[in-house]
Amino acid sequence: MTFERFVRPSNVFLCFFGVVLFAIAVTARQRATPVYDPATVVTVSGTVETVEQHQCSLGWEGYPARASWLGTHVMLRTDYGVLDAHLGPSLFLKQHDLIPLKGDELEVTGSKFAGDLPVILIAKELKKGRRLLELRDRTGQPLWQD
Numbered sequence: 053m054t055f056e057r058f059v060r061p062s063n064v065f066l067c068f069f070g071v072v073l074f075a076i077a078v079t080a081r082q083r084a085t086p087v088y089d090p091a092t093v094v095t096v097s098g099t100v101e102t103v104e105q106h107q108c109s110l111g112w113e114g115y116p117a118r119a120s121w122l123g124t125h126v127m128l129r130t131d132y133g134v135l136d137a138h139l140g141p142s143l144f145l146k147q148h149d150l151i152p153l154k155g156d157e158l159e160v161t162g163s164k165f166a167g168d169l170p171v172i173l174i175a176k177e178l179k180k181g182r183r184l185l186e187l188r189d190r191t192g193q194p195l196w197q198d
Contacts, residue, residue, distance in 0.1 A: 086163075086165035086167065086172050086174060087163075087174075087192075088162075088163045088174045088176075088188065088191075088192030089163045089165075089192070090163065090190065090191060090192060092163045092164045092165070093161060093162065093163055093164075093176065094161070094162070094164050094173070095159060095160070095161040096128065096130045096132065096135060096159070096160055096173065097130065097157065097158070097159045097160075098128040098129050098130035098131075098135070098157070098158065098160075099128070099129045099155065099156070099157055099158075100126045100127070100128060100129075100152050100153065100154055100155060100156045100157075100158060101126075101127040101128070101129050101134065101154065102126065102127045102154060103124065103125070103126050103152055103153060103154060104124075104125045104126075104127075105122050105123065105124050105125070105142050106122065106123060106125070107121070107122060107123065121141040121142075121143065122141065122142045122143070123138065123139070123140060123141055123142065124139045124140065124141070124142045124145055124151075124152065125137065125138050125139065126139065126152050126158070127170070128158060128160065128173075132171075133170070133171070134170045135160075135164075135170055135171050135172070135173045136170045136171065136172050136173065137158075137160050137162065137172075137173045137175055138162075138172060138173065138174050138175060139152070139160075139175045139178055139187060140175065140187045140188075140194065140196060141196050144187070144195075144196040145178075145185070148185050149183075150178060150180055150183050150185045152178070152180065156180060157180075157181075158178065158179065158180055159178075159179040159180075160173055160175050160177070160178055160179070161175070161176050161177040161179075162174050162175040162176045162177070162188075163176070163192060174188075174192070175187050175188070176188045176190075176192065
């Protein structure tokens with residue numbers, strides 16, 4: 053095969069297309085779903101700015117992209133900025149009578165993921181006033197049943 057034969061427009065396009073697909077795959081992997089990492093655990097205190105409830109399975113590997121339960125997430129204003137704290141299933145919080153509301157002061161311990169802004173915190177414990185709720189064990193495994 054001669055060089056001129058190899059450098060046909062269709063071959064150049066296929067090579068370019070392959071490079072683009074590779075770049076997309078690398079970018080997707082870099083923006084992968086955050087997982088709970090015991091090495092990144094922090095404790096933060098702050099004020100709840102918003103409370104959101106939607107389907108989510110952030111926090112552990114091997115879980116489907118969408119969970120079958122409704123999750124509670126709070127945007128928490130701290131001394132370090134605003135964090136997106138992923139707490140866990142709304143039903144689990146309700147069963148333990150610990151539902152965060154806008155304006156609440158919370159202390160959240162969890163695994164910090166700073167891949168995007170705002171920083172994501174996958175909660176292990178939630179403290180509201182004198183109430184403490186364990187959401188995950190020390191390895192990050194959820195304490196609720198799916």
